[in-house]
Amino acid sequence: MRHFLDLSDAGGDALAAMINDALDRKAARRGWPKARPDADRPLDGHVLGMVFEKNSTRTRVSFDIAIRQLGGTPLVLDSATTQLGRGETIADTARVLSRMVDAIMVRTGDHAKIEEMARHATVPVINGLTDRSHPCQIVADLLTVVEQRKALPGLEVAWLGDGNNVLHSIIEAAGLMKFNVRVGTPRGYEPDGAFVEEARVRGAAITLTHDPVEAVAGADVVVTDTWVSMGQEHAENKLAAMAPFQVDAALMAQAKPDARFLHCLPAHVGEEVSEAVFEGPQSVVFDEAENRIHAQKSILLWCFGKL
Ligand code: CP
Ligand code: NVA
Secondary structure, three states, X not given: OOOEOOHHHHOHHHHHHHHHHHHHHHHHOOOOOOOOOOOOOOOOOOEEXXXXXXXXXXXXXXXXXXXXXXXXXXXXXXXXXXXHHHOOOHHHHHHHHHHHOOEEEEEOOOHHHHHHHHHHOOOOEEEOOOOOOOHHHXXXXXXXXXXXXXXXXXXXXXXXXXXOHHHHHXXXXXXXXXXXXXXXXXXXXXXXXXXXXXXXXXXXXXXXXXXXXXXXXXXXXXXXXXXXXOOOOOOHHXXXXXXXXXXXXXXXXXXXXXXXXXXXXXXXXXXXXXXXXXXXXXXXXXXXXXXXXXXXXXXXXXXXXXX
């Protein structure tokens, strides 16, 4: 059973295979209508159930289109309108869905919930974001970086802002794909030390700093995300602490001249990123968003043992 709860479930070799497969499939269907299945329909007849306990645009639409392009069918389950929202247990939901669908994607808050779903499911479970991590996003991010003709080993990635779920998965990817991350956060907003330690053990250089310039200096890729993630309070003191970490043109100028800007979206232009950077020539955020489709396809194929 191949669950995809975090990037380490797949490992570096599988991540590399996913990126290559996504590049190939993307190229093979360039210009096609978006829901037309790929010629080989590798998941013909398969149903992907998607359970959402939090809002989503990209994850929802990209998984929906991804399973169609693989020849399968999507089924969206908003928890508020299912019995899960009325207290049916995760264990029973996992066992029932396993009889009815071929894979389950879950977006929820507490990471323990998705682990419980995986313990009881007899089909692959995919993490579509928890408070702890967002592995699917980072497969799309790596694909976007490779498309920009940047090699992953030795890449210098700068993160600015909140030490959140997206950053955790970037740090995990760094350990698996052997790139380095310089993390610039205000004091008190650092990432979970367990991710940092594990990546360092795997050989990645992970630098934690409270100086935004030190974080971005010489970087190949600059990444940020919202300062207030879903489920967090909109605290004024947090926004004030984050202000020096806004990715603006002056900070971007500290990175390499050909550096690229990534953001998983949704963005709050004027908060974590200035309009000039978000709309500027170094920004590849809409390629990154499109690549969610291509990445989800390779994640699904890996879960079904086809990669
Ligand atoms: N980046 C991302 O996961 O977007 P959604 O919240 O819209 O799915
Ligand atoms: N860190 C953000 C990512 C949204 C895709 C959140 O958890 O809300």
